Amino acid sequence: MSAARPYANSSQTGRRLLESMAANSILPIERFDHRHGLTSLQVHQTVCSRDGRIWSATPAGLACYDGVSIKMFGHKQGLSSHGLRTLAVSPDDNLWIGTDVGVEVLEISGPAPVVLWSKPIGTVNCLDVVEEFAAIGTSKGLFFWRGKPEIFPSKDNTLAHATITSVLISKAKSIWVIGPVIGLKALSSSEEKRVLPQRRKMIGMPLRLAHGPEGTILIGAERGILNVKENAEIRQLYSHDNPVNSLTYHDGKIFAGAGKNLIRIDPHAISSQNTEIIQEDVVAHHIMIDHFENIWISSGDQSLLKVSGISRTLSGNYDLPIGPIMCVRQGPKGLLIGGSRGLLLENRTIILEETGVWDALVDGYGKVWAATDQGLYCMVNPYFTIPYRHNESDVLAAPGRALCFYEGMLYASSIRGLARVGPEGPQEILDERARSLGYVYSLHIGPKGKMWVATLGRGLWQFDGDKLTRIFKDEIVDNVNVYSICHSVAGDVFVAFGNRISKIDPQGAFSPLIETDDPIAAWSIQCLANNQLAAGSSTGLAIYDAQTGVIINKISGKFDDVPWEFTTSRSLAVLNDNTIYCGLGSGLRTVQLGELAKLDIQPSATLAYAEWRGVGPEKNAGSDICVKQGNWHLEIGIRTCWYLDECTMRERLLGFEDNWSPFRPLHTIRYTALPKGAYTLEVEIRSPLMGVGPVTQIYSFAVI
Amino acid sequence: MPHSKSINKTTSDLTRHLISVFGDSPKKQEALLKGANISAAQLSGRKALIEPQSQQVVMRNISKSFGAGWVFRYHREISLSIEDELHTALLHAPNLGDALDILTKFCHLREPNLYIEQFKLDGLRHVMFDFVSGNIRENRSVLNFVCMSIYQFIDQIWQPSRRGIEVRLPYVKPDYDQQIKYAFACPISYGSQRYAFVINEELCALENPATDRNVYNRSVINLYKQSGGLSEADDFVQTLKTHLESISNHRPNADEIAEALRMSKRTLNRRLLTAGTSFRVLLDKSLKSRAQKLLTNTRLSHREIADRLGYNDQTSFSRALKRWKHQDE
Structure with missing residues (x-):
């Protein structure tokens, strides 16, 4: 078993899809095909059950895709036909399938679906199920189900024998149907026919139905999409050159398969700009958006495609012409972005071209200061950017690293120390023995108006305007590399050093918080609202609980076509408590915290199978599985419906061990010849994005 | 690093002015123009531009003929009044501190080669200036001239209080120090790193008796526009900010401001929303700025400041102070 890896084997289609979307967003695309276990390139429809x-x-x-692999079910599992055409999930979480021979209802709470009942009513093209009511469109007319395992044909003569290609039960429980001969029809819940204006001159032949905003109906047709109210009054028309074969409405946007394009329509935008092609060369039979806001496209020739829901969380793929982003700072009128090839001002003007800019600030008089690879620079006015007092200070002339304003003066750090720029010129800040601080990597104005100084190789320091004081706290020894410092509203100071992040509370008490496997815990840290801490490292952005150090989210390179590698202590900026700007080796990315918070479903594990070899398990009085001691083998498969992210798992067998295994990719677990005792297998799933899910007891057994 | 050099009208105006003052005969004019690349058209055409290098040559030639201290000896004759937006803003600034801030921000519009830095330390404001290109020695005449011009401007408005100013010059005491002493009627020190004025913050806070808030506000907005720093939305916010800061005796409300700006309250709020801010935010910033100025530059008690800012009581003002402090942290 292995977790699905986006891009790992992405096809040309996936690449094209990615490229076409890259201009506007960073939508990672995953294509499912025979490599995942999907045996057909043609997928008619896709739905999501309650368990994900x-x-x-x-x-x-x-x-069935369970987050790990795709399993196919057909005759062997009791289905009457392999030829499935349509699907629907009922409110009681049963799966309705329409096949070449009729309709079947499956119970899907277990690992494999179980057929509850079936009715051979001919080729089922479409179906819709609500509470105790279903409408089924077949090639031989419209059928209804009203809470009993019996299906009745429609009483309406025109619908009783007509081919139905799309059916929809509206919020008001009226039934809307489309067929090649009958066009668009609507019935009340009591099957009383309603006369609808056909609108064929306007949109051509209707093809597909979907729920629209505020209880309205969307009608996809040959020449566009019509949004009508329950009483058929037109709400809006979206003309399009290609026939709309599939459509869905989600979060204020209409997604539609129009011809060979996947389009997104913003109903609130002006009509000339409301349609955007988000993918070309894909025939979308059906579009579905799941609990995690992934878009699933059932295609006619490219099997199943997933556009990750994380796209809503990550946005702004800025192609900035300044190379890897070294610093992101808020100026008075927008962002100042420093890169390895220049500094981008708020008005998108590039200055200091071909120079690495590690930090930049704007002072109260509009002057832009930049710590560059060639020393401190000042943009005196729009005409002049000058090396600032290099002839007066080695510190300012050396490759600059960080800047800050403290007590009305500019402090500039470089690989040769820290200097203050005052009326008497640059003055180096030295320690109590009049020695240079060396490589000063980061500066931070902390609580109580003190400046914190992070050095590479000389530990952590505090400066009060007059003298430097070394901070010795537990592991923060004098030769440690300190990368980044931030503080919370409550006055807690967080320090990233080595592979750790620690907290110093307002009373000065030190507590270790986070220790990572990576050699550097974070290049840059920032406090967020809700007592959280954002940390940008070489492996992505992690969001931690600032009190416990427990990881809440992690965004890594797998959500993008390039790695998420943070660059410097200034490469992480939080604006308005909601947007995190990430300066990466690959460019600037943004994360919307509000959207991230909506993804609050914890990854969990369930038992896929337990296979005993060399022994037949029995059930004891407590109905636990029990086996006799001997030379047997047990293999346990784990399943997770957590398909949003690349998960890892860890396990422990209670009764045999108390310690958890390390987190590893999802795998099967094998045991053999255990001593006598009672055992319970516990599993935890860790999603890089959502953190660690609950502990789940997967399987219990006893050896007697 | 690429440096752009620009010629602007004020450099040319000064050069022409100097030639007209010191070249009052054809022979003297010929001596002044020796080595300078200035054509007759540049000399006579008011819009023709003269390069800074030519200005330097002219100034060196003047020094040869009239001695190194000529700027101070002839300061009344060579004073040059250029009536532009910067000049208007400086003349109508509410106080010297604001005028110096404006000068620091926009001096490049008058002289692109000039830059000014300010440091506020221990109740003193250090206003330091220099040229971007060239060294102080080469530019000494021009910088002396700039120094004189700034001093004259301060003297023109704040003359009674000029004892709060000290001039620092970046060279050793010259033999024409008497002329310098005569030109600057204030303490002078030599050997500093740069040209500098050290001005008492109390003097900076003194109100300009000739201030005209409306003219000042308009000029500041135009200066921002000229330096390419204002969009339409920013422009409106800036108007409002300067308007709010010009109110010194009470706490304005949105209705009052809307009326002053001749628009409805709804329009005011809508335009602020477009600019990504709100009246409440701007008012708070304005109160904070006013409070900081009053706390730094006056000896008023908290109660008096609270009264001036329109707080109901001292407790509300103390709470606001705490909040601002927290924001700053």
Whole structure:
């Protein structure tokens, strides 16, 4: 078993999809095909069950993606036909499938679906299920189900024998249907026919139905999409050159498969700009958006595609012409962005071209100060950017690292120390023995108006305007590399040094908080609202609970086409408590914290299978599985419906061990010839984005 | 690093002015123009531009003929009044501190080669200036002239209080120090790193008796526009900010401001929303700025400051102070 890896084997289609989307967003695309276990390139429809599993109707059977792999179900599992055409999940979480021969209802709470009942009513093209009511469109007319395992044909003569290609039960429980001959029809819940204006001159032949905003109906047709109210009054028309074969509405946007394009329509934008092609060369039979806001596209020739829901959280793929981003700072009118090839001002003007800019600030008089690879520079006015007093100070002439204003004066750090720029010129800040601080990596104005100085190789210091004081706290020894400092509203100071992040409370008490496997815990840290801490490292952005150090989210390179590698202590900026700007080796990315918070579903594990070899397990009185001691083998498969992210797992077998295994990719667990005792297997799933899920007891057994 | 050099009208104006003052005969004019690349058209055409290098040559030639201290000896004759937006803003600034801030921000509009730095330390404001290119020795005449011009401007408005100023010159005491002493009627020291004025903050806070808030506000907005720093939305916010800061005796409300700006309160709020801010935020910033000025530059008690800023009681003002302090942290 292995977790699905976006891009790991991405096809040309996936690449094209990615490239076409890169201009506007960073939507990672994943294509599912035979490598994942999907045996058909043609997928008619996809739905998501309550537990998060993805079910697809294909001509080769029912496909189920459980977050790890795709399993196919057909005749062998009791289905009457391999030829599935349509699917729906009922409110009681049963799966309705429409096949070449009829309709079947499956119970899907277990690992494999179990057929509850089936009715051979001919080729089912479409179906819709609500509470105790279903409408089923077949090639031989419209059928209804009203809470009993019996299906009745429509009483309406025109619908009773017509081919139905799309059906929808509206919020007001009226039934809307489309067929090639009948066009668009609507019935009340009591099957009383309603006359609808056909609008064919306006939009051509209707093809597909979907729920629209505020209880309205979306009608996809040959020449566009019509949004109508329940009483058929037109709300809005979106003309399009290509026939709309699939559509769905989600979070204020309409997604539609129009011809060979996947389009997104913003109903609130002006009509000339409301349609955006988000993918070309894909025939979308059906579009579904799951609990995690992933977009699933059932395609006619490219199997199943997933556009990750994380796209809503990550935005702003800024292609900035200044190379890797070294610093992101807020200026009075916008962002100042320093890169390895220049400094981008708020008005998008580049200054200091071809120079690495590690930090930049704007003072109260509009002068821009930049710590560059060639020393401190000052943009005196729009005409002149000058090396600032290099002839007066070695510190200012050396490759600059960080800047800050403290008590009305500019402090500039470089690889040769820290200097203050005052009316008497630059003055180096020296320690109590009049020695230079060396490589000063980061500066931070902390609580109580003191300046904190992070050095590489000379530890952590505090400066009060007159003298430097070394901070000795536990592991923060004098030769440690300190990378970044930040502080919370409550006055706690957080220090990233080595592979650790520690907290110093307002009373000065030190407490270790986070220790990472990576050699550097964070290049840059920033405090967030809600007592959280953002840390940018070489492996991505992690969000921690600032009190416990428990990881809450992690965004790593797998969400992008390039690694998420933070660069300096200034490469992480938080604006308005909601947007995190990430300066990465690959460019500037933003994370919307508000959107991230919506993704609050914890990753969890369930038992996929338990296979005993060399022994037949029995059930004892407590109905636990028990086996006799001997030379047997047990293999346990783990499943997770957590398909948003690349998960890892860890396990422990209570009764045999108390310690957890290290986190590893999802895998099967094997045991053999255990001593006598009672055992329970516990598993935890860790999603890089959502952190560690709850401990789940997967399987219990006893050896007697 | 690439440096752009620009010629502007004020450099040319000064050069022409100097030639007209010191070249009052054809022979003298010929001597002044020796080595300078200035054509007759540049000399006579008011819009023709003269390069800074030519200005330098002219100033050196003047020094040869009239001695190194000529700027101070002839300061009344060579004073040059250029009536532009910067001049208007400086003349109508509410106080010297604001005038110096404006000068620091926008001096490049008058002379692109000039830059000014300010440091506020121990109740003193250090206003230091220099040229971006060239060294002090080469530019001494011009910088002496700039120094004189700034002093004259301060003297023109704040003359009674000029005892709060000290002039620092970046060279050793010259033999024409008497002329310097005569030109600057204030303490002078030599050997500093740069040209500097050290001005008492109390003097900076003194109100300009000739201030005209409306003219000042308009000029500041135009200066921002000229330096390319204001969009339409920023422009409106800046108007409002300067308007708010010009109110010194009470706490304005949105209705009052909307009326003053001749718009409805709804329009005011809408335009602020477009600019990404709100009246409450701007008012708070304005109160903070006013409070800081009053706390730094006056000896008023907290109660008096609270009264001036329109707080109901001293407790509300103390709470606001705490909040601002917290924001700063």
